Amino acid sequence: MTTPDAQPAPEAPRPPAIVVKDLSFRYPGTDRDTLRNVDLTIERGDFVAVVGGNGSAKTTLCKTFNGLVPHYWNGDFAGSVHVDGVDTWESSVAELSSHVGYVYQDFQNQLVRPTVRDEVAFGPLNFGHADYRERTEEALAQLGISHLREKFVWQLSGGQAHLVALAAVLALRPEVIVVDEPVAELDPARAREIYLRLRDLNERHGITVITIEHHAEFIAEFARTVVLMADGAPVWHLPVQEAMNRHADLAAHGIPAPDVVALSAAVGADPVALDVAGAVGALRKHVRTAPRGEMKGADGEQRPAELAPSTEVVAAVEGVTHGYRSVGGELSTVLDDLSLKLHAGERIALVGTNGAGKTTLMKLLTGLIVPRQGTVTVSGIDTRSRSAARMADHVSYLYQHPQQMFLKDSVREDIALFPRGRQVPDAEQIVERIIADVGLTKLAERDGRTLSGGQQRRATLGIGLAMRPSLLLLDEPTSSLDIRSRGDVTAMLEALSDTVRCALVATHDMELVATWASRVIVLDQGRVLADTTPRELFTRSETTGQARLIPPQAARVALDLGLEPLPLTAAELMAWLPPETLGEER
Template sequence: MQTATPTDRDDPVDTDAVIRVKDLSFRYPGTDRDTLRNVDLTIARGDFVAVVGGNGSAKTTLCKTFNGLVPHYWNGDFAGSVHVDGQDTWESSVAELSSRVGYVYQDFQNQLVRPTVRDEVSFGPLNFGRADHRERTEEALEQLGISHLRDRFVWQLSGGQSHLVALAAVLAMRPDVVVVDEPVAELDPARAREIYLRLRELNEQHGITVVTIEHHAEFIAEFARSVVLMADGAPVWHLPVQEAMDRHGDLEAHGIPAPDAVAVSAAVGARPVALDVPSAARVLRPHVRPGRTGAEPEQTPGPDHTLGSSGAPAEVVASLRAVEHGYRSVSGALTPVLQGIDLTLSAGERIALVGTNGAGKTTLMKLLTGLIVPRQGTVTVDGVDTRSRSAAQLADHVSYLYQQPQRMFLKDSVRADIALFPEGRQVPGAHAMVEEVIDRVGLAPFADRDGRTLSGGQQRRATIGIGLAMRPQLLLLDEPTSSLDIRSRDDVTGMLASLSESVRCAVVATHDMELVASWASRVLVLDQGRVLADLTPRELFSAPEITARARLVPPQAVRIARELGLEPLPLTAAALRSRLGTGTASFLVPQPAAGAVPAPAGAAGTTLEER
């Protein structure tokens, strides 16, 4: 097992350990193998650590030992020791540890316990008797740019806003260690970067040790100082970020996609690889061939969405006319969410619905399902006015897959959940159709498992299976790739690409710009409840005034191409490599760090120490 010193780009990390994990093993009740296996890990005080690995690699279980949730809340067979700032977590309660370790959970909605945002953020400092609780509350709200939400009820918040409130409540405690599980889940791209900038500020200016559980390698490369790669319940290695990215092959093999900057710089033989857009552009500039245009772009439908491929009028699947909608607060005031929406959704379209948190994406999708009806205007789906039918009746025409997959599981097995709609509607040949859908989404080995026990990627596939079994004309998906590792994300993206065989029109609400670039044929940009733009992915990423206003950040490949002055813009790393005339496989080959011996998957972790 190799050891290494966690090096910042400027300053070394203090080697004084704030977290020490020794010979740690843990097994959940009722399971036949350890979830954590003989873990040895040291995190230095003041480090900024990214814990990465595929779904099911035990990243979250490991981090829950830092604040005592394992084993005090999630009990089981616990062996070994975990010390935080010298305090043994086995001998300390979760309450005692909470003043040292702040934790924002992946299911962050469950940690919001107070009625208003201000109440929630001040809850911890008040309970610990902090005399400066008001100052702490306002400081945390300001740090995350959500001061305007202070008097809002938490149930009024969007998913991204709720995530920010949960993080603010942690920051108000001013802990020594902050652990954030999937910090950018459900956040718009610009705010996701702001979260990491705030975490960096906490780390560098206040000396807080930051631990993130992350799948987005772009943020890892730019912000982390060291990386722990988890597999099969134990660290494979713990390396400084540059060495970790140089071993991009290891990361790829464990479900962590190489950022575009890493991938394209590795493809031209750069060593060390580039970690961000400016450095990647510098590396690639000598490889730009004057006049080279490469293959013509992916996903370039015509701008007229009312025409089909033959030039004839496209078949209308759904429409919204003069739609206005909003929600009433407890005081009775109406808060507008959507204003003046006029849209036509046509057969054959793959539509990405994008915009900042609170722009109205989820509300628009719920209007299309009939779960809610507009306060003004008309919504029709498959020719049916949503006011004239209940949501249950409209389910024959439209299927909505929730942002949280667990909400889709009502029965005790995946097969039963997929069969629920067709069998309940007595669809002819329902049994055969259910088995076909199960095979199509690749869940035959898990068909008799409760969907709530599956991994994140498997849950997403199961929900798509539920939607397909409904045979909808219109399929709506809310953040289908959120919090997935690369294999699961690719599985879901691949299934989305094949939906044209059985779904006339698909709409995805997403913050995932990689998904927009690689899948969508049309992009609807919402901003403050209105349609800011209706265009193709390439048109969107070529319009900085639109992306800036809607808080969208183009994929790294697009930003690198802009730096290089390439036109038309390639939308993916593969397209960029093609334009540069580089190979497509070199960056996939595991590259051991200089002087390092690769550790076997699942081997015990290592301490970052001076060589």
């Protein structure tokens, strides 16, 4: 019997969100552990970024949190993982889904129901929750997408579909959410929107958020702690400020510092800046009134944006209107009276929001589809007059997802497929040279589907180059790659000028636009909103705002500092700083 003065017993402290002890895991058929003796604790309410190069086992680690490893991806499993106090070995994927929600990198594959409302309700309904309607409306409201509830999932933009996949996870009210590559395949503004939503869930609702991320600028701005993975184990787990102060560690593992970190470190800021405002404050007192000479690339060479283009037309789009029929039969216009000319020697970045018509335009250029109105010509050939198979003699299209390009059992056979099929003279010598050019000699006998992301991009470039096209089209070639692999792809794109007359890249990667492109075509609602150089584009805030483009960090710092001509990279911006201010990076 308690007395009036007796105090209630204090509640027992809840365990950390995730505790990993002595965890090792090996996939069947491999000769070494993918995860090696991992010890990691993630506290409740943390916002954790898991970073590391391709192949560092980031995704495998996170799949142990929801039980996919070892209950779906089986193998040799040792050690323990506890989520919200639950031992994942003794639980199941279904049981763990109420503790851990997981949004996969290929989030479109998570959408299994016809409408948004059905999709979000699917989990709680199947778990028998009587309040599934309330859970559905709550999740939609949390992410600000209640207005989409009656939409069919195939009608959604990439950003909207990503939010719906996240809402479907939230409807089960998990303690932890894991999001694998949250900004892959999204335009810059929608990428930032996803992170803002994740921060809101973390701060307002107390959900522990874990992201697997390659884009260090989002890590610096939004994460609270950072786990650096290498060779199957954490190198360290640190608060974000300390992690960014160790930018040399990150760079050594394929994660170069964000521009704001590199720039502030270059002028001796301690701690380094984590966002644009911080970098502007660190640099303002050091900026000179004029740069040292003309704007140059990081290698000291004149940027392609400043080089005069050729007048030779490789491809032309004249008065093209194209669209698709909806389920109801009405025509949805994607491209509207579009006219463009692509010239020899140009490096063209095709940018715009998800759904702006970029992929449709590239498919028209290949002849995979023909326009409802207007004409498309490549090398002077009207695409209506030849099959897509014959147009492949002149134009090559590399898909956004590299796996779609692999048809044979080895990289060598995939690269050889076109020249052998066309009975090209010296086909074998061509294949060997291209394999060497893309740096895959040691992997030539491997199935392309078993390669890492960066290696797959190299292999698909080899497939495209073997077709010896006049026009090379690439859809999101740097998506989901670590910085080192993105750099490899950029370097290969640089080298294409000796082989390909014109290259066009559809991309959301503004760093690629800034460092590689000589011309930028901005599509918006099926029309050309701007056709200009990267430097000119990033000075036009009205255009970038309408197209939902966010300039690279260095350009945003330079805009705030009022620098002209506008630096596009950290290397260019440093030309505005007196040499005596640039100390050794810490």
